[in-house]
Amino acid sequence: MKKWMSLLVCLMMILTACFAVAEDAAKPALVVNGEEITVEKVAEYAQALQSNGYTEEVDYDQAVAYLAEEAILKQKIRELGLDQYTDDEKAAFEAEAKAQWENDIAAYVEYYLTEDTDETRAQAQQDAVAYYEAYNYNQEAILENLLLGESYNRLQNHILEGKDVAVTEEEIAEAFQQYVEQDKEMFEGNVYMYEMYQMYYGYQPWYQPEGFRGVTHILLSVDEALLTAWQDARATGEEEGADTAAVEAARQAILDSCKEQIDDIYARLEKGESFEALIAEYGTDDGMKNEEYLKNGYAVHPDSMSYDADFVAAAFSDKVQKVGDVSDPTVSQFGIHILQYVKEIPGGAVEMTDDIKAELQEYLTSAKESTYYSEAVSGWINESEIVMNDDVLATLNAAEETEEVPAE
Numbered sequence: 001m002k003k004w005m006s007l008l009v010c011l012m013m014i015l016t017a018c019f020a021v022a023e024d025a026a027k028p029a030l031v032v033n034g035e036e037i038t039v040e041k042v043a044e045y046a047q048a049l050q051s052n053g054y055t056e057e058v059d060y061d062q063a064v065a066y067l068a069e070e071a072i073l074k075q076k077i078r079e080l081g082l083d084q085y086t087d088d089e090k091a092a093f094e095a096e097a098k099a100q101w102e103n104d105i106a107a108y109v110e111y112y113l114t115e116d117t118d119e120t121r122a123q124a125q126q127d128a129v130a131y132y133e134a135y136n137y138n139q140e141a142i143l144e145n146l147l148l149g150e151s152y153n154r155l156q157n158h159i160l161e162g163k164d165v166a167v168t169e170e171e172i173a174e175a176f177q178q179y180v181e182q183d184k185e186m187f188e189g190n191v192y193m194y195e196m197y198q199m200y201y202g203y204q205p206w207y208q209p210e211g212f213r214g215v216t217h218i219l220l221s222v223d224e225a226l227l228t229a230w231q232d233a234r235a236t237g238e239e240e241g242a243d244t245a246a247v248e249a250a251r252q253a254i255l256d257s258c259k260e261q262i263d264d265i266y267a268r269l270e271k272g273e274s275f276e277a278l279i280a281e282y283g284t285d286d287g288m289k290n291e292e293y294l295k296n297g298y299a300v301h302p303d304s305m306s307y308d309a310d311f312v313a314a315a316f317s318d319k320v321q322k323v324g325d326v327s328d329p330t331v332s333q334f335g336i337h338i339l340q341y342v343k344e345i346p347g348g349a350v351e352m353t354d355d356i357k358a359e360l361q362e363y364l365t366s367a368k369e370s371t372y373y374s375e376a377v378s379g380w381i382n383e384s385e386i387v388m389n390d391d392v393l394a395t396l397n398a399a400e401e402t403e404e405v406p407a408e
Contacts, residue, residue, distance in 0.1 A: 029041070029393060032384060032385075045066060046058045061393070073380075093143060175360050188209055191303040192303070207349060211303075213301075215297045215300045217340070230251055234247050296342065300316075311332050315327070322341065324340070
């Protein structure tokens with residue numbers, strides 16, 4: 001529902017702007033190479049930019065700048081004949097527009113359909129068409145946008161034709177080092193920031209802080225009542241003074257509940273069975289089903305905030321000092337863990353893998369293309385004759401400044 005409501009609010013804001021400028025709506029706000037752009041168009045565009053987050057507030061000056069550039073690009077497209085299509089090309093775009101329109105109608109129907117009968121479905125389809133048509137959105141509008149998008153692609157290809165956008169190995173290495181230094185400045189000595197960006201924002205740093213190690217584990221599920229009793233004992237001890245005997249008794253009860261499994265795991269490790277095989281047999285952590293985590297472990301640091309404190313303590317306990325070491329069984333809020341130190345994670349720049357290299361090559365190529373494109377567009381803008389109707393624009397800005405904003 002929020003998606004539909006946000007669209008309605010956006011369109012209502014545009015309509016409000018139209019009423020505000022109704023008196024001058026047809027007047028030209030600017031003229032670009034002889035092509036007039038009306039006040040109404042500027043008002044609609046300014047509202048759309050603000051509603052879609054391109055500007056923080058309704059900004060008519062920004063709308064004028066965007067519209068002037070848009071007009072110049074469309075003029076250049078016509079001048080170069082980039083808006084001309086063969087019958088086969090038109091047919092392909094018409095088929096794509098038809099399919100998109102049908103999908104949009106179907107999405108509306110499925111969203112609002114309350115009773116699936118032929119009658120209600122037919123009514124919902126009529127409602128969908130009426131809803132979209134009220135905002136000038138239909139199959140013809142979709143086709144127009146598809147053709148315009150293709151024309152812009154052709155214009156970009158025209159600009160880039162013959163341009164050197166190749167990226168050298170030296171440029172890739174230089175860019176990699178630049179991003180490594182940026183990540184180092186952000187994350188060196190700041191484990192909390194590093195883990196937050198990596199685990200919660202999905203950011204993959206190219207600098208690794210010192211002190212991390214890769215740890216896998218076997219997680220044994222524990223009866224919830226036993227876990228609750230242990231956690232309550234610890235909480236009571238923290239509030240009223242440590243009762244280590246009660247806490248230890250509750251912890252031991254948890255270990256005793258899985259004694260048979262624990263003994264079997266250590267016995268089989270002693271005989272040379274792989275830790276990975278025992279994870280597969282006993283482990284209940286879905287993360288260990290991920291091949292990357294199973295191979296390299298979770299990246300854990302003594303100051304890690306993203307993992308349970310008891311888990312972190314076990315990962316750096318006296319029993320776990322070198323790669324291959326296995327911890328004693330450790331109780332946490334999730335159950336019983338038996339950890340293995342599987343990999344030392346050296347600090348510093350990460351290895352520049354093929355994926356990183358490809359990402360940098362794509363980025364640097366795009367940056368070069370953008371530079372050529374911006375230079376060409378700036379040149380066309382400078383060559384153009386743009387006449388502003390300062391009085392009309394001043395009236396628009398003044399009306400926006402004095403308009404009372406309703407309370408939420």
